[in-house]
Amino acid sequence: MSAWADVVGGAHARPGGPDDAVDGIVPGWVVRPGSVAEVQSCVRAAAAGGFALIASGRGAHLDVGAPPRRFDVLVRLDRLARVLDHQAHDMTVTVEAGCPLALVAETLASSGQWLPFDPPRREATTVGGLLAANLAGPLRASQGRPRDLLIGIRVVGADGALVAGGGRVVKNVAGYDLPKLHVGALGTLGVIVDATFKVRPRPECEEAVVIASPTASAAADIGLAVLDSEVPPLWLEVAGPGELAEGPGHGAASVVGLGGLAEEVAAGRELVREAARRRGLHTVLIADGAALRARLADFAVEPAAGVLRAATLPAEVGAVVETITGEARAAGVDVRCLADLPSGIVRAAVAEATAVPVLVRALRPALERGGGSLVIERGGGALKAEVDVWGDPGPGVELMRNLKAAFDPTGVFAPGRFVGGL
Known part of the structure; x- marks a missing residue:
């Protein structure tokens, strides 16, 4: 205790506890440096003692990544908050x-x-x-x-x-x-x-238009049409069946966020509505687009046993959502899907931990063959012990290993948390 107290002060060094764990691994110590110089001293002390450390702010995202191979010291940076x-x-x-x-x-x-x-x-x-x-x-x-x-x-x-x-x-x-x-x-x-x-x-105003669609593929198709319109959206998400209460009921939906000057938003709103009308789809206007966006942003941290993140082409988003929901249905498990259409990122929140490895084995090979990927974005340590978090890292992993060896030759920083066990 005295060694860490000498670095950050006795009030800012303590033994680790269950609330400090990363994937179930509890660190020996938690230190809270109050300056850059104290961070430097913490790193030097860890290196000299052969300790592995993980840096954290408020701990909101420590469930991202693979379990650490070693974890001795949690360095909380919440005092560096200016x-x-x-x-x-x-x-x-x-x-x-x-x-x-x-x-x-x-x-x-x-x-x-x-x-x-x-x-x-x-x-x-x-x-x-x-x-x-x-x-x-x-x-x-x-x-x-x-x-x-x-x-x-x-x-x-x-x-x-x-x-x-x-x-x-x-x-x-x-x-x-x-x-x-x-x-x-x-x-x-x-x-x-x-x-x-x-x-x-900052945009002057922000609203959203929900386009109710019978299937995820139909929602993705109308979303792609909106992306090609004269007024590009501020954001655009595709919600899987039953995920969004606003508008589609048990169906899927494309959710178009519009931001900017009031005139720009009004023009975008009419373009979206017209695109939906041409396809016979129903729209719902959400006046507080920022609030809906914030709720969608929290999808990955809503209650679930695990969250999968698939990467694919935007044109394949609808098909990937339907494949995920189909595999989940076959496994008898509930799954919720939300996709960022422009980037081709599809997230799936899985209700039961035992179903996560089943879905990963069913979905990952085809995605990787097509140049995409499937990772376990969030989940507990027990879940991550059953299945590889990252999947095939590709040929770039050797370059990553060389960078790790150059920047952290003794393995001080979060060993094992990154792709390929780095």
Whole structure:
């Protein structure tokens, strides 16, 4: 205890408990550094003692990834929670890794700007968690993922050194794109301590149109037509049968989010309604599109034994949803599906843990043969012990191994959590 207390202070070091577990593995210690220098000291102490650490903000997304091979120290970054700089004119913001997205939103709102990310559990999500898990919600359709707006980052490496990549200005293109290397790496290459993003003007208004459809394929088809329209949607989701209460009843639905000036939203609304009328489909207007979007963003963290994430082509989304629901029906298990149509990401929330391995074995081979993938996005440690979380990583895994060996030669950072056991 005294060694960690010497690093972060006695009030911020304690033995780990069940609430600190990652996939059922309880760390020996939990430390809460209050500065970048203390993060560096924590990493050096872990490396010197041969300990493996996992960095976390508020712990909202520690169920993403494979179980760690070793887990000795949980480094909570919730004390590094400041907005360091906001340049409204240049449209950039720099924040510490433990800063909650809600505080970032509050800071930017006074300038009519936003950081357009809507991950699940948004109120409990920190900037570090957003980047480490590469989280995104419906807004990725028009705004991109975290890597698309990230322009600078600072990370503590395995030797405790502070490494900076990118910068605080948008026109910064020199050198390797180090910031993006850490996005989605689940903290296996270093501890992110702060990041700089481009920000964007916040839309004046946001609403949604639900298009009730008889099947998931029909919902995807009308969604693809809307994507090709003159007013591109702010976001577009396809809900599987029975998933959405607004409009379709027990059927499927395409949900079109519209944002911008009031005139733009009105024009988009009429285009969507006309496209639906031509196909004989019923529409329902949702005045508070942002509230519906937030609810859809939480799909992956709603009660379920496990959540699968399939990646496919947008044109195949409807067929993949129907294949998943068909396999679940054959297995006698309830499953709910929600897809981000523009990106081709389909999520399936499975009600029973015993059905997850069955569905993975039934669905993964065909998806991988077609160039797609199927991963277990969320689930408990017992579930992950029964089936490979990631599937075939492809030929790029050797490059990933080389990067891990270069950035973390002694395996300090979250060993085993990433693809291929990295």
